[in-house]
Amino acid sequence: MKNRIKVLRAERDFSQADLADLVGVSRQTIVALEAGKYAPSLTLAFKIARVFACTVEDVFDPASVDAAP
Amino acid sequence: MASEKNPTVRAARRYVVELSIGMAAYVVVLIATRTVLAELAQPWLTVAALAPALPLLYVFAAMLRMLRGTDEFARMLLVESAAVAGGITALLAATYGFAEGPHLLPHPSAWVTWSTFMAVWIIAAFIIRARYR
Numbered sequence: 001m002k003n004r005i006k007v008l009r010a011e012r013d014f015s016q017a018d019l020a021d022l023v024g025v026s027r028q029t030i031v032a033l034e035a036g037k038y039a040p041s042l043t044l045a046f047k048i049a050r051v052f053a054c055t056v057e058d059v060f061d062p063a064s065v066d067a068a069p
Numbered sequence: 070m071a072s073e074k075n076p077t078v079r080a081a082r083r084y085v086v087e088l089s090i091g092m093a094a095y096v097v098v099l100i101a102t103r104t105v106l107a108e109l110a111q112p113w114l115t116v117a118a119l120a121p122a123l124p125l126l127y128v129f130a131a132m133l134r135m136l137r138g139t140d141e142f143a144r145m146l147l148v149e150s151a152a153v154a155g156g157i158t159a160l161l162a163a164t165y166g167f168a169e170g171p172h173l174l175p176h177p178s179a180w181v182t183w184s185t186f187m188a189v190w191i192i193a194a195f196i197i198r199a200r201y202r
Contacts, residue, residue, distance in 0.1 A: 020075065025140035025141070040141070
């Protein structure tokens with residue numbers, strides 16, 4: 001799933017480790033999220049959005065998710 | 070650098086400590102029981118023979134605690150690699166079993182299944198982790 005985590009993180013001058021600490025995950029999880037290779041749970045998506053003071057849709061691109069069959 | 074407040078980091082550190090304690094206890098119990106095994110009669114022979122499984126039970130509990138305490142991505146990687154390892158081991162065990170039936174292959178030790186599972190789990194974890202980088 002495409003997302004703006006890397007951009008939003010850079011705007012706030014957060015490192016990957018900073019963001020990992022703020023949402024309570026490992027840095028590897030942030031790496032996988034930024035690469036768009038891992039789609040987070042709703043809980044993690046909301047935590048990330050809250051850290052950036054955005055909505056979930058501002059962080060994650062719903063258009064990049066395949067439509068359910 | 071991830072901080073001590075990070076629950077995933079705390080879970081990983083606690084697991085390392087618990088795994089170290091469990092494996093140290095396993096080695097001690099294994100050496101102690103194997104030293105006296107030849108001198109024991111039933112029922113203590115059975116007790117001594119099975120005693121090393123107790124620290125392994127503690128290690129298994131530590132793994133489950135780590136699995137629950139770690140983050141969702143790490144949990145997914147662990148579960149996915151364990152599922153692949155379980156499937157491949159089951160497939161190999163069944164295939165071997167078919168060949169073992171008509172005595173084409175010898176009857177192996179149960180340790181072979183465990184070793185196969187662990188070896189495949191390590192390889193599967195490495196490959197699956199690389200896919201998400």
